[in-house]
Amino acid sequence: MALVILSALFGAALFLFFKGFEKLQVALLPAIVVNYLTAFLFGLAYSRPWAVGDISVLWLPSALQGGLFILLFWLIGLASQRVGISPSTVASKMSLALTVLITVLIFREQLSAMAWGGIALAVLGVTFSSWGSSRSGAKGWWLLPVIFVASTISDVLLNAAQRTRVTPITEAVFPTLIFGFAALFGLCWLAFRADRAALRKPGTWIGGGLLGCANYGSIYFLVLALSKSGLPASTVFSLLNVGVILIGTATAMVLFKERLRPVQWIGLTCSIASLVLILSAVG
16 A cells, blocks of 8 residues: 555656646756656666566567657646646546556456445546546647546556566566656657757756656556555556545645636545545455
């Protein structure tokens, strides 16, 4: 459970950094590229010396995840700045419904009735929270469904790779490779954009570096939670997604004075109830 909480804390911090970038006028994509470079170097320093076998079985899922990560991070960053932290957090976690369903179907996980009830409430929670945020007239509202699809694909692929390719020896190698590919793709993308000039600014490197530390922490602890927590992956994703929503929304209200609509309060209430049910089921 502690691993899930740590992953949720780092995951919620990502959205706060994105909003902070807007306030401090830090260029988004250059900072994201620096973030992945930082996370990659952090992973290299932490993980053990690599063997050829580490890369041979992990390079393909790492490359796929790296491409998804750089795209998803950019979309979430735009949405956090244009629509707000709360709806962006929720939209990225709406993948919970499909992620849990696909995980249970593919890997045939067995869940208790209480756990299913908690997952159902979690789905209601993210749905109500998103419904209250994604007004068609809001600038950038179209980013929310795109984030939903990309997050679902990323979560399912991450879980599948952890089950079929990752071993206890390569638990630190896998996220490091993902960040390396994301940094490579991001540098190639940035080479064709005018905002690459922001790489000359210290603020880009400071903000991107801090973002990279939080990013590495969120993925590393998620991989550990999937392998070491003893919880089914469907339960891990449910706890993580609801945890990020609650932490991110509460912090946004305090730091950035974001206000929730009534239907979003209903969503948060459902999310809290889902946590109680899931924790009771696995406790």
